[in-house]
Amino acid sequence: MTPTAASDRLRRLLFLVPYVSKHPGRTVDEVAQAVGCTRNELIEELDLVTLVGHPPFQPDDFVDIYVEDDRVFVQFDQRLSAPPRLTAAEGVALASAAAILEPQKESALSVALQKLERVLPEEAASRYRELTRRLDVGARGADALSELTRAVVEHREIEFDYVGVARGEREQRRVRPIELLSHRGQWYLRAFCLARNGERLFRSDRIASLKLTETTFTPEGDGKAERPVTETGKSVRERVEVTVRFSPALAPYQQERFGDAGRLEGDGSLTVTVPGDSESWLVRWILSFGGEARVVAPEWAIRVVAQAAAASLQSL
Amino acid sequence: MDRTERLLNLVAFFLDARAPMSLDAIRDAFPDDYSGSNDASQRKFERDKAELYELGIPLRYEQKTDDEDSGYLLDREAYYLPEPGFSADELAVLYAAGSAALTSGAFPGRQDLAHALRKIGFFADTPIPAAQVRLEVSNAKDLAARLETIWAAIGARKSLDLDYFSPRARAATTRKVDPWGLALRRGVWNLVGWCHLRKELRTFHVNRIRRVTLLGTRPRQPDFDIPEKFSIDDHVANWPWEYRIHEPLEVTLSLDETLAPLSQQLFGTPARGGTLRVTVTHLDALLDQVLSMGTSAKVIGPSQAKDRLRERAQRVLSVHTGAQS
Structure with missing residues (x-):
């Protein structure tokens, strides 16, 4: 179960020879990347492979693998024409x-x-x-994750209704999916929104009536996010900071989440300052602590949370 | 000859062999490696054979009528990876999922995953497109290493010795745990196992495990059995209101027409005619979720839940209007 260093290296080598056999003339860097090691490690591995042979270990009995002009070749080796099968692990x-x-x-x-x-x-x-059966990673959200994955991988434009949960709004969107990402267990779709003509992040659990269209597109760039993701899951556009204090009952748990970014107060409460980019996110977030979190700054943020709580009370 | 080199030579030797190889023949072929007494060389060869087995290269002993013809052999048919026959799309999604797990930095069996991805990509004639799926897992210090230890223990069914930190007590307790399974929920890894300290099945946040080591000296002998009907999912919370704080309570909610279609995604159960029932063991967590949805979600009953919701909304209001400071 626990592979030793030797066996890990062996697995790499048993892949290396078949790989070079199948793709002769790839550059040293390409082969290193495919095999999952650095350039220098690969050179070392190649040296080792040339020592592999069979009794009586005559010159012709060794694996003939060599680098020429920074490209890797192997004399076709019948024995190592394909890597070994997958192990159970x-x-x-x-x-x-x-x-x-x-x-x-x-x-x-x-x-x-x-x-x-x-x-x-x-x-x-x-x-x-x-x-x-011993490793269970399935969230039970039943989000449209499977279909979203397909859209992202096949570069297909999609249409859906996006629901603003706190505001009770529902908007139709048509987007070009860029990336699917999971942040703190919540899935988001990063996509280019054709209606807003810009990149947006969508929470997967707010996506309803998803439809994959037949329109495909060519993705730009390498598909990596350029902007960091905030607690809200949205990219930081305008940086608005909100300071929140968690009650002593909640403080130890929030401290796990915020780590050194939180300040423990004398009474056992925890103060954190977080970037927030929308009023509706802030309201939802604070309300989700049911009074165990209090906004201490800025003034407008305190006001909007109080208004939302008052509106909820009235509707009860 | 170093170990990797010897093992690699053994693989090549057996792939070449056209007949079973007796231990004498193997010793003749590798005189420097399997020198010493018969017992010593037999033990050394057995260790190498076990290591190859772990790598999916089983050498088996074939007994022939004539002892001289008996020996070890490698089934060549079983050795080579056959072409799995993935379509381009199938390979792309499998690769996307695998790379997302690998780059998250906190996924048990990372080495195995890396090797597996290489193997499934072996037959691809065109480069596999860059993955567009990303997984961020709550990344406590040394989480990756602890996951590997736990996963190895689960596979070998070995007990663990660990320090578990409780945020409430702000202290860690040392305990022996038989690991039964690992589950990823809401970005957090959970270990489900039999706790020898509490004498019951417990769920541990791997983030809160401060130190963990494998117990036991006989690595190939399991320390415990896992009941056939055990399912990890029964022991981890998929939703915050499933944490076991009190006895189960059934709560009825109503959602307006904007939220109703999202009911399955937001509460794990569909709404019929705008209403749904959720069984909770941590009422406050459900109420806070409802509260955060503004006026689009409401609690219909029981009255205990309605009263508690009012209390919590009142509390939010009072801490934000200077009634408390």
């Missing part, structure tokens, strides 16, 4: 990672998992089934 790791995206029946992901299970060696299959 490798299969479990992959299946668990896939489960994060809550694959729906017959989605590309669940079909891929079935194919994966088919290529597991027989003796690994039962261990695979046992271990997958």
